[in-house]
Amino acid sequence: DGGITQSPKYLFRKEGQNVTLSCEQNLNHDAMYWYRQDPGQGLRLIYYSQIVNDFQKGDIAEGYSVSREKKESFPLTVTSAQKNPTAFYLCASSTPGHYYGYTFGSGTRLTVV
Amino acid sequence: RKEVEQDPGPFNVPEGATVAFNCTYSNSASQSFFWYRQDCRKEPKLLMSVYSSGNEDGRFTAQLNRASQYISLLIRDSKLSDSATYLCVTLNQAGTALIFGKGTTLSVSS
Numbered sequence: 491d492g493g494i495t496q497s498p499k500y501l502f503r504k505e506g507q508n509v510t511l512s513c514e515q516n517l518n519h520d521a522m523y524w525y526r527q528d529p530g531q532g533l534r535l536i537y538y539s540q541i542v543n544d545f546q547k548g549d550i551a552e553g554y555s556v557s558r559e560k561k562e563s564f565p566l567t568v569t570s571a572q573k574n575p576t577a578f579y580l581c582a583s584s585t586p587g588h589y590y591g592y593t594f595g596s597g598t599r600l601t602v603v
Numbered sequence: 604r605k606e607v608e609q610d611p612g613p614f615n616v617p618e619g620a621t622v623a624f625n626c627t628y629s630n631s632a633s634q635s636f637f638w639y640r641q642d643c644r645k646e647p648k649l650l651m652s653v654y655s656s657g658n659e660d661g662r663f664t665a666q667l668n669r670a671s672q673y674i675s676l677l678i679r680d681s682k683l684s685d686s687a688t689y690l691c692v693t694l695n696q697a698g699t700a701l702i703f704g705k706g707t708t709l710s711v712s713s
Contacts, residue, residue, distance in 0.1 A: 523700060530705070532703045532705035538700050588635045588701055589634075591639075591649045
């Protein structure tokens with residue numbers, strides 16, 4: 491079945507460490523997105539990519555980095571520069587034009603310990 | 604004005620009740636409107652798209668009012684399984700990605 495796979499489901503990071511969250515899709519979607527959700531809050535856009543080898547900053551890109559070397563993959567690195575990284579991270583993909591909504595992965599819950 | 608605003612609730616209703624959620628948005632040029640459902644600690648899932656003419660899917664009815672820039676979701680004959688957070692979604696001002704409201708929480712009790 492087609493879908494989006496995020497891994498790991500839970501991730502614990504020590505202060506000062508970089509961590510990478512994986513996002514893979516087999517829906518043949520061109521566009522991919524990373525959102526962050528804090529408790530009781532909406533989703534906030536971190537980065538998005540509409541095509542391979544191209545990506546754009548969203549509203550809260552500081553302290554994060556991404557790459558889009560393959561259509562299927564859009565990994566997110568949470569760097570030590572991100573001051574408050576504990577959150578629920580959601581990856582999504584879509585066809586161009588936003589007309590059909592997004593399909594989300596099941597998310598990665600990151601906790602700084 | 605925030606890009607998407609929703610009443611956070613919670614809305615507490617008995618089974619069988621009819622409940623309505625409203626949402627206002629700021630991007631008057633948006634052509635994309637959706638309602639998503641999010642269960643606790645899960646990813647959002649598309650509930651329905653919202654079309655200019657209004658649309659219905661079983662017990663759920665969505666409507667769009669472009670003049671007033673709001674969309675609504677009506678749930679009839681509420682079920683226990685409808686308990687979730689409902690997210691209002693449209694295109695951001697830059698037209699580059701979908702933007703999600705903070706959600707309205709619904710709790711249906713027996």
